[in-house]
Every structure is written in structure tokens, then in C-alpha cells.
Amino acid sequence: xxxxxxxxxxxxxxxxxxxxxxxxxxxxxxxxxxxxxxxxxxxxxxxxxxxxxxxxxxxxxxxxxxxxxxxxxxxxxxxxxxxxxxxxxxxxxxxxxxxxxxxxxxxxxxxxxxxxxxxxxxxxxxxxxxxxxxxxxxxxxxxxxxxxxxxxxxxxxxxxxxxxxxxxxxxxxxxxxxxxxxxxxxxxxxxxxxxxxxxxxxxxxxxxxxxxxxxxxxxxxxxxxxxxxxxxxxxxxxxxxxxxxxxxx
Amino acid sequence: xxxxxxxxxxxxxxxxxxxxxxxxxxxxxxxxxxxxxxxxxxxxxxxxxxxxxxxxxxxxxxxxxxxxxxxxxxxxxxxxxxxxxxxxxxxxxxxxxxxxxxxxxxxxxxxxxxxxxxxxxxxxxxxxxxxxxxxxxxxxxxxxxxxxxxxxxxxxxxxxxxxxxxxxxxxxxxxxxxxxxxxxxxxxxxxxxxxxxxxxxxxxxxxxxxxxxxxxxxxxxxxxxxxxxxxxxxxxxxxxxxxxxxxxxxxxxxxxxxxxxxxxxxxxxxxxxxxxxxxxxxxxxxxxxxxxxxxxxxxxxxxxxxxxxxxxxxxxxxxxxxxxxxxxxxxxxxxxxxxxxxxxxxxxxxxxxxxxxxxxxxxxxxxxxxxxxxxxxxxxxxxxxxxxxxxxxxxxxxxxxxxxxxxxxxxxxxxxxxxxxxxxxxxxxxxxxxxxxxxxxxxxxxxxxxxxxxxxxxxxxxxxxxxxxxxxxxxxxxxxxxxxxxxxxxxxxxxxxxxxxxxxxxxxxxxxxxxxxxxxxxxxxxxxxxxxxxxxxxxxxxxxxxxxxxxxxxxxx
Numbered sequence: 001x002x003x004x005x006x007x008x009x010x011x012x013x014x015x016x017x018x019x020x021x022x023x024x025x026x027x028x029x030x031x032x033x034x035x036x037x038x039x040x041x042x043x044x045x046x047x048x049x050x051x052x053x054x055x056x057x058x059x060x061x062x063x064x065x066x067x068x069x070x071x072x073x074x075x076x077x078x079x080x081x082x083x084x085x086x087x088x089x090x091x092x093x094x095x096x097x098x099x100x101x102x103x104x105x106x107x108x109x110x111x112x113x114x115x116x117x118x119x120x121x122x123x124x125x126x127x128x129x130x131x132x133x134x135x136x137x138x139x140x141x142x143x144x145x146x147x148x149x150x151x152x153x154x155x156x157x158x159x160x161x162x163x164x165x166x167x168x169x170x171x172x173x174x175x176x177x178x179x180x181x182x183x184x185x186x187x188x189x190x191x192x193x194x195x196x197x198x199x200x201x202x203x204x205x206x207x208x209x210x211x212x213x214x215x216x217x218x219x220x221x222x223x224x225x226x227x228x229x230x231x232x233x234x235x236x237x238x239x240x241x242x243x244x245x246x247x248x249x
Numbered sequence: 250x251x252x253x254x255x256x257x258x259x260x261x262x263x264x265x266x267x268x269x270x271x272x273x274x275x276x277x278x279x280x281x282x283x284x285x286x287x288x289x290x291x292x293x294x295x296x297x298x299x300x301x302x303x304x305x306x307x308x309x310x311x312x313x314x315x316x317x318x319x320x321x322x323x324x325x326x327x328x329x330x331x332x333x334x335x336x337x338x339x340x341x342x343x344x345x346x347x348x349x350x351x352x353x354x355x356x357x358x359x360x361x362x363x364x365x366x367x368x369x370x371x372x373x374x375x376x377x378x379x380x381x382x383x384x385x386x387x388x389x390x391x392x393x394x395x396x397x398x399x400x401x402x403x404x405x406x407x408x409x410x411x412x413x414x415x416x417x418x419x420x421x422x423x424x425x426x427x428x429x430x431x432x433x434x435x436x437x438x439x440x441x442x443x444x445x446x447x448x449x450x451x452x453x454x455x456x457x458x459x460x461x462x463x464x465x466x467x468x469x470x471x472x473x474x475x476x477x478x479x480x481x482x483x484x485x486x487x488x489x490x491x492x493x494x495x496x497x498x499x500x501x502x503x504x505x506x507x508x509x510x511x512x513x514x515x516x517x518x519x520x521x522x523x524x525x526x527x528x529x530x531x532x533x534x535x536x537x538x539x540x541x542x543x544x545x546x547x548x549x550x551x552x553x554x555x556x557x558x559x560x561x562x563x564x565x566x567x568x569x570x571x572x573x574x575x576x577x578x579x580x581x582x583x584x585x586x587x588x589x590x591x592x593x594x595x596x597x598x599x600x601x602x603x604x605x606x607x608x609x610x611x612x613x614x615x616x617x618x619x620x621x622x623x624x625x626x627x628x629x630x631x632x633x634x635x636x637x638x639x640x641x642x643x644x645x646x647x648x649x650x651x652x653x654x655x656x657x658x659x660x661x662x663x664x665x666x667x668x669x670x671x672x673x674x675x676x677x678x679x680x681x682x683x684x685x686x687x688x689x690x691x692x693x694x695x696x697x698x699x700x701x702x703x704x705x706x707x708x709x710x711x712x713x714x715x716x717x718x719x720x721x722x723x724x725x726x727x728x729x730x731x732x733x734x735x736x737x738x739x740x741x742x743x744x745x746x747x748x749x750x751x752x753x754x755x756x757x758x759x760x761x762x763x764x765x766x767x768x769x770x771x772x773x774x775x776x777x778x779x780x781x782x783x784x785x786x787x788x789x790x791x792x793x794x795x796x797x798x799x800x801x802x803x804x805x806x
Contacts, residue, residue: 036784038376046589047472091487150466151469176476180438190450197427229279
């Protein structure tokens, strides 16, 4: 099946006019026009931050932003991509950070130059409330900052607009890592399992499984008990054959 | 914006069957899963890997006679992008202990572990650091770390079952054994796992697994992992140098038969440079952008099988490359989102898959290949799939029913990324279902390597999607984010040790490329193709037909 008739629309790529079929994403429209991307294109799925795009519409003073791979081209869109923006990443020894807001203040003191203009939040193609996140960090609420900044794809558009010249996306990254590794409650069950791995506790079990014939392992597969979908963490299997405690008994 | 009237009418059928289906789900009544025999019959009849005439036997190279998809064969039965005789190997541009090729999860974790083991590292990557399928992996990462109900043993059994018992046991062993430790490492690097207030990591069941062991960070688990390891690599910039937009074109060997570095290409200035390295790690990822059999793909822009080409020319054998994974739930509507991955987490959480009549026709948690084949059968044989406005077929994925099971707000909370992506096109997936169809997702196989990360070429290591054998003929959900980190770390550590203890000096050479080019010629292959491919070309044919300059004059084509 082919669409009956494709309507063509004009778009302006860095000021130059091209006719492209209606309904294409900005990325596909640029390719249609003859561009082969080297920069400005990555995952094509809206998560990698390579294709940040800024544009204006006719008769409208506002600056709009988009991800080229996620946004349909509109008639008379006047656009350019911003595939890279220089931003200061301050290296740190993560293991030695203390997990306090001061970790961030020391590395990125410029965040205090924020004048709350909100240009960063406005341009964010992921609707991250960037300015608010910076404010949460300033008042020491790293947990809140980490979750509010979770959708950041590090495209750099916020930084390109920042009056304080702050690299928000690096600052938010640091906040997330400090929360994830130093403030969030640790997974005790995982630490224990990891320790067991390092002690080689599962070697005998896995060696036994590995030496099984295809028929034997098939039998294990077919007969294994399936945890019910809605079971919680307190669920216990009836058949404990390959649980480590049972195995070592 | 939103669904057109024709589809809105079809959605009504889903809404009609939904209350009954939800009641049954709540009562624990599921439609039956297939037996192993039923799966085999379905796969043979309807899986894309099984379609006659879509593969051919390779005429050249170490796996000569092995049949792979034409799109792979076209790249392997071709000459190099570069004439080796023009390259002056006495002019070394970069020297390092460990060279990592690829800037995804495997390459980056390899770089970190190589550095921790005392190596100076160069990581070179075709696009930006982090432009990789890792970034796009959504659902989560598997690890058996709730030992009161789970163990790496069960994880091993599941993994082999998913791979139809064809996996290389030693590789599967390492995968499941190291899993809890990899998560521990990620937690300590600051990854934001979703957790209970007491720190217990949230887990979900997933297709083909007997335990709930899929760990996650929202619905962007891969992106969260990539952001964290990339940030950490940047922290170590004194020891880890990153070269972006610099794909490797060929590996360089030395007179002792060891890998001695690589020839890289600056995609912007178009110059070639030489990296000499004591050890080299290939972590170049997959190949979705070859669009095998014209399938759309969920893969990132640079997934073009470059690592397969360069290692094959250098003498490594292929393994399981004949099997590809078609993710059952690729987005096919709206067209702008075509190819977008709809995470398996929807099915893991219990979203039914439905035909045009709003009926279930397959259990939603079959392994991926089985699930995909069932959708294709529903379309091609039974004619019961959903007709797409732009042509082709789709299958309904009933996301709104999750709101009835887990409570209002569940979809927004658990799938914020997807809500945003569909919301941009006027579709609220907490109220309306999605239309999906199988899409080219993962290269199950690749190049042969060992559980130590080593290959048959001394000094050449491998990790990630480019390697074959871990998953056998079919990979399960959440085992690939795991695989890249398990084997990235192993390859990184072992490459650093190799660089220190075993690497020998020797005259560098591209003779293997000359020999390969000659082999292609002698096989009587006539082709315009040069490889590696580097990037797909999506320029409109009309424009391409008017690109009359066939070669460079000065620096302009």
C-alpha cells in the first residue's frame, strides 16, 4: 500500500529552503533533503541527546527546541541543530566524594551564578525542570534533584542558553551519581550475592550445570518452577534444588 | 495527531474484551505458554531467520561456506575501504597500552577496568562516546541476587533455554555468575536503581525467566548505565583518552601474529591515523542498520557490523551470526516513531498482546523469537493482525490494562519515557494501546571469542554484541545489558594484564588486508561495495541520483 499523494512542505535548514514530504521527523526530512549525518544523529530514538535542534516559526519571536529524531517537521520551520556545545566537565575522584551537597558546590561553584531566568527549563526537549533542579541542589536536596533530573539526555541545550554559563547537564549527572551511590539505601541482598560471587560460592553449582548434557539441562528447564507474575519479594519456591543453601547442604 | 478514526474504532474491540481479561489476569489465569515442540514448529514456519533464500554461503575468509544473511555477506565479500599499500605504518600517531574500539557499554566498562589494572587507554569510537545500543536498552538488567528465591544456577538454566540450548556453556557460566557483582559495581558507581525504601532492588519478571530478576532504572536503564560509566571514564581523563568520530577501519597485526593496534579514520577530516597498542579490545556492537530483509530496526545509527568485518579480515571465525533477534514489539505507529523499541517491560508487567479482534493469540511472555514469530503468523497466515494506515501490519499491545491491575498512574510512573514519546504524537498510552510489530533488534551471534575475552589472535580481545556464543541462537531480555558489562570488564582487565606481561614488540603490518583483498578477487567476486560500512545512507534516491561526482577532486566530492 502506498500513500496516495504526499503533500510537500517547505522547511529552512540553516536558512536554506528545501521541500520535504509532510509528516517526516526533522531528522528524516534533512536526510530526504540530501544530508548524510555524521554529527547530530545518534540513537534515532529520543534518548541519546545527539540531535538537539532549535527552531523558530514564521511571525513568532520565540525560540523552540526539539529532538530532530522525535519531532515532525512543520511548514516554514527555520531550524538548526546544535550537535555539540562546549561544557565544562570537572573530573572528580568519585570514590572520595562524601555524598554531601558541598561535593557539587566545590566542583561547580558557577551554579550559584544562576539568576533563575529559567531559559534552561524552557529549552529542555525532555521537559526536565532544569532550573528547579539547580535550585534543589543549592538548597541541598540531592535526592529531589536526582529524580527530577532523571530524564536528562545530556544534549547540552540548557547549557547553550545559560546566563550563568553553568554546565547543568554535568551538574545533574553528578547529583544523580551522588544520590545513587552514596545517599540511596544500599541493596544488602545484592552486596551479599556479589560477595558470594567473589568467594566462588556458585562455581560448583555452575560447573555441575555446565557439564550436563543437552537432554539433562532441557529437563531442568522444563521442570523448573516459575515464580508467579504477581508474587512479591517474600515468595519462596517449593523446589529449592538450585538455591545456594540447598545446594551446599 | 493521535490515532485516526479507523484505528480508534478497532480500539473499541480491545476495550470490550479488556474487563474480562483483566479479571482473569488478577485471578492468575493465563493463556497457556507453548511447549518446546510447539515453539520449534512455530519458529520454523514463521521466524525471519528461517525464510529460504535470505542467506548465502560465504565464498571467502575463515568461515568460508558458512551461510549468513546477504547483507552480511555483501560486506564480508568486499574489499577494504583503504589501500593498505598507501598506509605508512612507520608513522605512529598514537601509542597506548590498551586500545578500546567502541564507546558503548562494553567498550566503556572495558576502558574503566583496563585503567584500574594499570593501563593507559585510548577509547576510539565512530560517533560520540555513548552513541551505542546500550543507550537505547530500556527494560533492565538481569541478575540473580535475591538468593532466598534465586541463584545464578536458575539464571543459567533460563539463559540456555532461551538460547535453545545452543549457548557456549563457558560464556553463559560467566554471564550469570558475575551478574550480581556487576550490579554491585554499578550501584557503587552511583547508578540509580529503582529500590524499596530498605534498599531492596525492585525486580520484574521477564519473558523466558523463572524468577523475577530484571533490575531497572525507570524505563531508561541502558541510558542510566551509559551515563554513569561514561561520566566515570571522563573522570579518569588522565589515563583514558577518548577519540570521537574516529571509527577503526582495519586492525593492525604485527610480525608475531599479535594484534598491534588499528587504523582509524577521522570522519570529519577524512584522514587516517595509526594507533599502536599492546592490546586491543573490539567492542563495536551490532548491525541493525544493515536492515536485514528490509526490516526496520531499533538500533542506533552506527550499528553497521564494522567489528565483524575488521576481525573477519584479520582471521577470526563467525559464530551464530545466522541468527538475528527480531524484537516482537517495535513501534510501527505513528510513522515518526517507527522502529522505536517498546520495552519488553510492558509484557513483563503483563500487557496482553491482541489481534484485530481484541483477542489474545499468544502468551505475552514467550521468548522474543517465539513471540515475534507468533505476530508474523497472525499477520501472514491468519490475516488477523491490525492493518496500519500507512501499509503493513501491526499487533495491539494493551498497556492501559496495567492501570487496572496496578492502579492509576502506573504507566506514567513506570514508563515515563514512553509516555513522553507517544504523548508528543497525541497518544496517551495509559488510555490507548500501542501498535507493535517485530523489528530488527539484536545480533544474537557475531565473532568467536572466549570467556576470558580473548580471541584466536593474541592481543585481540572482544566484548559485547560483536561477540557470538553467550546467547546461542536467541538472547533473553536484560541479558545483553548484563553481557556487555560482564565481558567488558573481563576484557578490560585481561587486556591490561596482557599489555603488561605478554605483548611483544614487532613490525606492524596490514598484510592480512592485502591477502583478504586478493582472496576476494580470486573468488571472482565483483562488487562496488567497500567495508566497513560505517554509516547507513538514508538520502532520498532522487537526490542520490543527482550526486554526479563519483570521487574527490581536491577535498570536495
